[in-house]
Structure formats: structure tokens, C-alpha cells
Amino acid sequence: MKLVSRWAAHLRDVATAHWVAALCLAVLAVGVQAVTPGNHPRQPAEAHWVASWAVAPVEFGELAASPGGAGYSSPAGNDLRGQTLRQQVELSLDGQRIRIRFSNRFGKAPLRIAAASAARGTGADAFSPTTLRVLRFGGRTSLTLAPGADAWSDGVDLPVQAGQTVVVSAFFDRAASFSTVSMLEPGTTWVTAGNAVMAPKLKSPTPLVLNQIVTGLDVLTTKSVRTVVAFGDSITSGTAEAKFGAYPDMLATRLRDTQGAGNDIAVLNAGIGGNRLLADGMGPSGLSRFERDALRQSSVTHAIVLLGTNDIGRTLFANVPGAEIKPRDMPTAERITDGLEQLVKQARAKGVKVLLGTVPPFRNTPYWNEANDAMREAVNRWIRGRQDIDGVVDFDAALRDPADPQALNPLFDSGDHLHPNKAGHAAMAATIDLHELQE
Known part of the structure; x- marks a missing residue:
């Protein structure tokens, strides 16, 4: 009986050792999968981008030439140079990782975004500082869009839920005339002087009638x-x-x-x-x-x-x-x-x-x-x-x-x-x- 008991104990020890080894290998495998150069988590193979918010843009000049078009001009001028644009978007889908689409679809000249950020909104132009994420484009913190082009930011980890708002900010250090705009969500876009992409609340913001340049937000999901x-x-x-x-x-x-x-x-x-x-x-x-x-x-x-x-x-x-x-x-x-x-x-x-x-x-x-x-x-x-x-x-x-x-x-x-x-x-x-x- 002692021999049988010892053999059974041995089998349990072997099984336990195999289970622990398998668990360690699984954890190691997950760790290898999740970490990539640059400390950017790599998503599971089945993860894919899904649109959670988008607008259909139009040409600013077309709107300005329409009846009542003078009302679309901004008190701060129709050039974003030297200003920070901040736009609030409301999501229709949950996600753990997001990316933002910027557009120069109707622009006649290159559009340079010198810096950009995203964060969960807390009302109007304000956002939660703990959720602030710097946006990059192919690893760079700036982006130049050719006339007619759209571009996505790199993905950033930012858990969001349907019905929540995300605040997107962009600073322009060169001429950036109004060109690619939308009228879908009035009262959700502001500008302020200087680079304020990291500021949780804008100082003396000027509201804009038209949304500008930001045309989409995707979330990464396995669903x-x-x-x-x-x-x-x-x-x-x-x-x-x-x-x-x-x-x-x-x-x-x-x-x-x-x-x-x-x-x-x-x-x-x-x-x-x-x-x-x-x-x-x-x-x-x-x-x-x-x-x-x-x-x-x-x-x-x-x-x-x-x-x-x-x-x-x-x-x-x-x-x-x-x-x-x-x-x-x-x-x-x-x-x-x-x-x-x-x-x-x-x-x-x-x-x-x-x-x-x-x-x-x-x-x-x-x-x-x-x-x-x-x-x-x-x-x-x-x-x-x-x-x-x-x-x-x-x-x-x-x-x-x-x-x-x-x-x-x-x-x-x-x-x-x-x-x-x-x-x-x-x-x-x-x-x-x-x-x-x-x-």
C-alpha cells in the first residue's frame, strides 16, 4: 500500500510540475505576444479596427459661398495657424484602444499638424488629465497631410465606452486655412491661441460653428x-x-x-x-x-x-x-x-x-x-x-x-x-x- 501511495504521490507531483511548466510557458507566450519594440502592446491576431464615430466632410469654400455662408467664418479668422483646435466627439462603441483620422480632403495646400492629443472628455472643451494620450503618426509627433489626403494616428491605449466623449486636440504651427469641415455636431469645436494640446481646459476658447479636420475615430476590438x-x-x-x-x-x-x-x-x-x-x-x-x-x-x-x-x-x-x-x-x-x-x-x-x-x-x-x-x-x-x-x-x-x-x-x-x-x-x-x- 505504501508503494502504491508513493507512486500516486509521484504521479501527482509530476502532473503538478507539468501543469506549472505549461502555465509558465503560457504566461511567457502572452508576455512575448503583448510586448513589442517601443513598449506598444501588440493586439491579438483577431483584433481589428471598427469605426465608432465619423463625419462626412465638405469643402469650406462651398459652404462659405452658400446663402448665409458668412456665418461660418470664425471670429478668430479662417486660418488655424498658431492655434490649437479642440474637438469633442461622442462614441457609439466601446474599446480599449483608439485611433483618430485627420483629413485634408478639400485642402489646396499641405496641412501640417505640429502636435496632437486625445483624452476622455469631462464636458465642453475639458478632459481628464489622467487619460491624456499624445498622438503619433508612424511614431512621429507631427504629421503633414498632402492635399486630398487622409491619415490615421497610431493607436493609443485609452479605454472608452459607447456614449462617452473623446476630446481631440491639434496644434498648427503653419498656415492651415479652413478647407475640410463638417456641420454634423455644432457646439463641439473650439480654438485657442498657442499650443494647448496638453491643457486639460482651454483658456479663453473661441467656439467654432464648423467641425474641422477630424473626421473619424476607430476603436480596436476583438468582438x-x-x-x-x-x-x-x-x-x-x-x-x-x-x-x-x-x-x-x-x-x-x-x-x-x-x-x-x-x-x-x-x-x-x-x-x-x-x-x-x-x-x-x-x-x-x-x-x-x-x-x-x-x-x-x-x-x-x-x-x-x-x-x-x-x-x-x-x-x-x-x-x-x-x-x-x-x-x-x-x-x-x-x-x-x-x-x-x-x-x-x-x-x-x-x-x-x-x-x-x-x-x-x-x-x-x-x-x-x-x-x-x-x-x-x-x-x-x-x-x-x-x-x-x-x-x-x-x-x-x-x-x-x-x-x-x-x-x-x-x-x-x-x-x-x-x-x-x-x-x-x-x-x-x-x-x-x-x-x-x-x-
């Missing part, structure tokens, strides 16, 4: 995440009446409140006020920008497309002196549906699912006449009748007045009879079938 791009015009981007309550924001909140663990879905707002599907105008046409503003977002899986209102309204310029539309450029229902078909094909080629939104009503606006409403109805019939797309979102049915289907429901009308108010945006978000975003 399987669905990323939805809401692509459209001002009915997608939101107006002053729906500030911080455009339908993509409400959709993101709805998803956070209803999705179970492991079903993370990010929602990006790629709307541009005044945008058209077929022709350039306020921003590049939907046809020309879909690839860049929707399909190139990191790990995009779905796109919700709502365009056509401003194309239909463009017929009003057919006989306006100086703004005549050539017959071949005149919008028709067939041209609009052909354009939507092209977007569907572009998305399919990238493996991205598309949900098409019907065009909401706009009676009692300058856009409306019987012919234009007939065009809108024809486009909507084509959308509703499609059997080969991934989904239809009937925004028209959700927003129209039951007593007058050619007009917005008064409960959802911002007052101009074209743009939904907050309740209207909530109705838009509520009409989207969440199951179609999980497939």
Missing part, C-alpha cells in the same frame, strides 16, 4: 461588431431643431438599450445638409462620395441610404437664370432609381448590406408641386418593390400626415414642412427593423 453608416442629406444629418437628436443618434441609443451582450452595433452619421444623389452641390454627390464616406469606414457592414429629396427639388432651377439645368441633367424618377441601384451595386461589391429609405413627403415647401410629388411617389414605389435588396426603411410611411400623405405629420414637423423635428427623428429610428442590422 464581432456590426457598423451601420446612415448615408443621406439633412434629414439624416439633423438640423438645429433636432440638435443632438438626429435619427442615427436615436438609432444608436435604441440599439444600446435593446441589444444583448455580444451584439455590439455602431452607428455613424454620414449625412450632409443639402446633399444630392446625382449631382454635386452641397458636398460631392452621393454617387461620388458613397465609396469614401460609407464603404471605407472601418469594418462597415450596413448602410442606410436616404437620398432623393434635393434631387427632386432641383427641378425648380430648370428655368432660373444662371442656374439652368441642362436637359440631360434634369432629375427624373428613373435617374434617381438608377443612381440608387449603383449604390447598391457598389455596396455589394464590398460585401456591405444596404437598406434603402423611402423619400419623406414635402408638401407646403418650395420643392413641392404635383409633378415633383409624382416623381417622389415613383421613386418610393421602386424602393418598396425591390425584392433583391437587404431591406426597406419606409421613412415616408413613418413621417407622413395620415390626413394628407403628401405632407409631414404636424407632430413631426420642425416648422419648415421639410425637416423632421426631434419626435420625427425618433419616429424614423423606431421604424428601422433592428433584426435587419443583425444579419
Whole structure:
């Protein structure tokens, strides 16, 4: 019996030794995997970048030339040289590591960022000092962007959660004229004199009407995440009446409140006020920008497309002196549906699912006449009748007045009879079938 006991004890000792050795090797392996030159943690092989916030930029000169464009100029001047730009962005996805996209898409000259940082925001232009991270670009603390170029910062460890804000700061030591801007989130961008990228709170900041240069924030994750791009015009981007309550924001909140663990879905707002599907105008046409503003977002899986209102309204310029539309450029229902078909094909080629939104009503606006409403109805019939797309979102049915289907429901009308108010945006978000975003 003693011999058997000793043998059993020996086997236990051997097993324990093997287990300890295996554990040590595993720890060593994790340590080797996690440490790389420069003390930057290397992520697991399955980790990938996913867009958590993004905007669709436009050219500043185009905005400045539009009606009321003088209001887009800054009291501090339209050149960022010698100033620090600080922008607050709200995230739709959790992550442990982030990177920031800077853009000179519409710039006519190189854009130099002399220094940049990111941190978790604590309100307005302030951030938590303990979360401050210096941004680098290929290991350097400065970046020069060629005209037309975008660039990502190197990744930095910064744990963030959906609904939190990140404050991004950049200092410009050379001429940096306003060029690549967005109007998506007014009241979230400031400038101050000097290099203040490390300052937790700006001194005497000047608010800007337009967001500048910062166009995206990605998080690194090992989760399987669905990323939805809401692509459209001002009915997608939101107006002053729906500030911080455009339908993509409400959709993101709805998803956070209803999705179970492991079903993370990010929602990006790629709307541009005044945008058209077929022709350039306020921003590049939907046809020309879909690839860049929707399909190139990191790990995009779905796109919700709502365009056509401003194309239909463009017929009003057919006989306006100086703004005549050539017959071949005149919008028709067939041209609009052909354009939507092209977007569907572009998305399919990238493996991205598309949900098409019907065009909401706009009676009692300058856009409306019987012919234009007939065009809108024809486009909507084509959308509703499609059997080969991934989904239809009937925004028209959700927003129209039951007593007058050619007009917005008064409960959802911002007052101009074209743009939904907050309740209207909530109705838009509520009409989207969440199951179609999980497939």
C-alpha cells in the first residue's frame, strides 16, 4: 500500500510540475505576444479596427459661398495657424484602444499638424488629465497631410465606452486655412491661441460653428461588431431643431438599450445638409462620395441610404437664370432609381448590406408641386418593390400626415414642412427593423 501511495504521490507531483511548466510557458507566450519594440502592446491576431464615430466632410469654400455662408467664418479668422483646435466627439462603441483620422480632403495646400492629443472628455472643451494620450503618426509627433489626403494616428491605449466623449486636440504651427469641415455636431469645436494640446481646459476658447479636420475615430476590438453608416442629406444629418437628436443618434441609443451582450452595433452619421444623389452641390454627390464616406469606414457592414429629396427639388432651377439645368441633367424618377441601384451595386461589391429609405413627403415647401410629388411617389414605389435588396426603411410611411400623405405629420414637423423635428427623428429610428442590422 505504501508503494502504491508513493507512486500516486509521484504521479501527482509530476502532473503538478507539468501543469506549472505549461502555465509558465503560457504566461511567457502572452508576455512575448503583448510586448513589442517601443513598449506598444501588440493586439491579438483577431483584433481589428471598427469605426465608432465619423463625419462626412465638405469643402469650406462651398459652404462659405452658400446663402448665409458668412456665418461660418470664425471670429478668430479662417486660418488655424498658431492655434490649437479642440474637438469633442461622442462614441457609439466601446474599446480599449483608439485611433483618430485627420483629413485634408478639400485642402489646396499641405496641412501640417505640429502636435496632437486625445483624452476622455469631462464636458465642453475639458478632459481628464489622467487619460491624456499624445498622438503619433508612424511614431512621429507631427504629421503633414498632402492635399486630398487622409491619415490615421497610431493607436493609443485609452479605454472608452459607447456614449462617452473623446476630446481631440491639434496644434498648427503653419498656415492651415479652413478647407475640410463638417456641420454634423455644432457646439463641439473650439480654438485657442498657442499650443494647448496638453491643457486639460482651454483658456479663453473661441467656439467654432464648423467641425474641422477630424473626421473619424476607430476603436480596436476583438468582438464581432456590426457598423451601420446612415448615408443621406439633412434629414439624416439633423438640423438645429433636432440638435443632438438626429435619427442615427436615436438609432444608436435604441440599439444600446435593446441589444444583448455580444451584439455590439455602431452607428455613424454620414449625412450632409443639402446633399444630392446625382449631382454635386452641397458636398460631392452621393454617387461620388458613397465609396469614401460609407464603404471605407472601418469594418462597415450596413448602410442606410436616404437620398432623393434635393434631387427632386432641383427641378425648380430648370428655368432660373444662371442656374439652368441642362436637359440631360434634369432629375427624373428613373435617374434617381438608377443612381440608387449603383449604390447598391457598389455596396455589394464590398460585401456591405444596404437598406434603402423611402423619400419623406414635402408638401407646403418650395420643392413641392404635383409633378415633383409624382416623381417622389415613383421613386418610393421602386424602393418598396425591390425584392433583391437587404431591406426597406419606409421613412415616408413613418413621417407622413395620415390626413394628407403628401405632407409631414404636424407632430413631426420642425416648422419648415421639410425637416423632421426631434419626435420625427425618433419616429424614423423606431421604424428601422433592428433584426435587419443583425444579419
